[in-house]
Amino acid sequence: MSSPRPVPPDSAAHAGRRLAWLDALRGVGAVAVLLEHMLYRFLPGLRPYWMNLGIYGVMVFFLVSGYVIPASLENKGDVRRFWLGRLFRLYPLYLLVIVIVLLSTPLVPVRQGVGADPETVAAHVTMLLDLVWTPGIGETMWTLSYEMAFYLLITALFVGGSHRRSGLFAVLSAVAALGVGLLLARPLTAYVAAELWTFGVMAAGLALVLVGRGWVRAVGAVVVGALAVVLVLVGGRIPWLGPAILSVMFTGTVLYRWERGEISHLWAVAGVAVPLAATPFFAARAGWWADPPVWLATMALVAATFALGMAFRRRRVPRALVWLGLVSYSVYLLHHPLMKLFLAVYGDPRREPLLLQAALAVAYITVVLGLSWVTYRLVERPMQTLGRRLSRALPEPPVPTRGRETVSASNLG
Structure with a gap:
């Protein structure tokens, strides 16, 4: 799978521009997850079973995260700024959705297994x-569990100076999935x-990393890295899915490094593909989405989607897809509580004629997108701006020996 070494862009304008194709991929992922949860309630005849829209959507998200998150950390050059940015990127909307769900309990009971105890709060x-x-x-x-575990792991790798060995970690994780x-x-x-x-x-390890220096920070990095590895290997509800x-x-990170010209080949991608394709054949059955034909079709479509995005990364991206990418986090977190609220008020749409089901589906999507735009404008964007301001107020980190990455910071959310 050797490929010509791409030439990094040399213009500051190109380096600083927003990578709209990543937003487009986020938008595609968000819509796929929304459709997976919507179709079996509104238009069940349209739901595909040869692949799984939900797994497809989240895997596209994970590829994008792998592409941009390590670059974000390297671009900032400081774990404190990185975590401050992540805090203001993820938690404000996350907390708002928790409040919305709790306020909806007179109509929609909290899902089974969610308790009002310290353990649930801590989780x-x-x-x-x-x-x-x-x-x-x-x-x-x-x-978000796996997103957070990835943050912990790349923080440990960054502090330890091993963060550029993305191909090795991608292959090891895929082999671990097969083994688990x-x-x-x-x-x-x-x-x-x-x-x-x-x-x-997690709190103790991050405190050592963010506040400590020298060997204290190194100890904290070992703690959070070990925590992430242990939890991913033995903690996930579907054990092999975590690795x-x-x-x-990490494959997303490999593609980022290849695109930047840091590596000249993509052998690691093949090293990931083989064990990932084989795992469902040997693992305990996790659901219809993990049946080998469905899993293979879904992951092939994920790979094709990202490859298509990369192929057109220097071309103009449809503004609708870029807009969907901007509101994708809101769409992802809001659509399911809104669907449950709709079902509690209206009832089961599947009993309605097909045309009315379609009209209800369009209305539901319109409400989700509209409210997602509102939460993006009033919650996500202001909080991200505040996070960047607070980040700039922190003391400058030491100048790295290698040049900083040039992916636009505005695209690394």
Whole structure:
């Protein structure tokens, strides 16, 4: 899979411009997840079963995150600025959705398994929900567990100076997915209450990384990195899916480094593809989406989507897709609570004639997109701006020995 070494763009304008194709991919991922949850309620005859729209959407998201998140950390050159940015990027909307769900309880009961206890609160604070066997108050929040684990891991790698070995970590994660699939049918966190100790370890480790220096910071990096690895390997509700997701995210990082000209080949992508394709054949059945034909079709479509995005990355992207990318986080977190609220008020749309089902589906999508734009404008964007202002107020980190990455900071959210 050797490919010509791409030439990094040399103009400051190109380096600083927003990478709209990544927004487009985010938009595609958000719409896919929305459709997966909507179609079986509104237009079940249109729901595909040869692939899974939900897994497709979240894997596209994970590839994009893997592409931009390590670049964001390297661009900032400082773990404190990175985590401040992540805090203001993820938590404001996340907390708002939790409030919306709680306020909706007179009409929509909180999902089964979500308790009002310190363990549940701790799991939601860390966002490591799926990795500590705790259902999120919002059904789609499970993916944030792996996003957070990835942040912890790349923080450890950055502090340890190993963050550029993305290909190795991508392949190791894919092989780990196959191994875990062979060995574990149920996560170890199903037998151990992990929420509180995970909260304590994560808080202590991050405190050492963000406040400490020298060996103190190194110890903190080992703590958060080890926590991420252990939870991903033995904590996920579907044990092999965690390392599979990590391998997809590190593959995104490999593609970023190849596109920037830091590496000249894509052998790691092949090293990831083989074990990922094989894992569902040997692992305990996780659901119809993980049946080998469905899994292979879904992941092939994920790869094709990202490849298409990269192929057209220097061309003008449809503004509608870019807009969807901007509101994608809001769409992702809001659409499921809004659907449950709609069903509680209206009832089951599947009993209606087909044309009315279609009209209700259009109305639902319109409401989701409209409210997502509102939350983006009033919550996400102001909080991201505040995070950047606070980040600029921090002391400048030491100048790195290598040049900083030039991906636009505005696109690294």
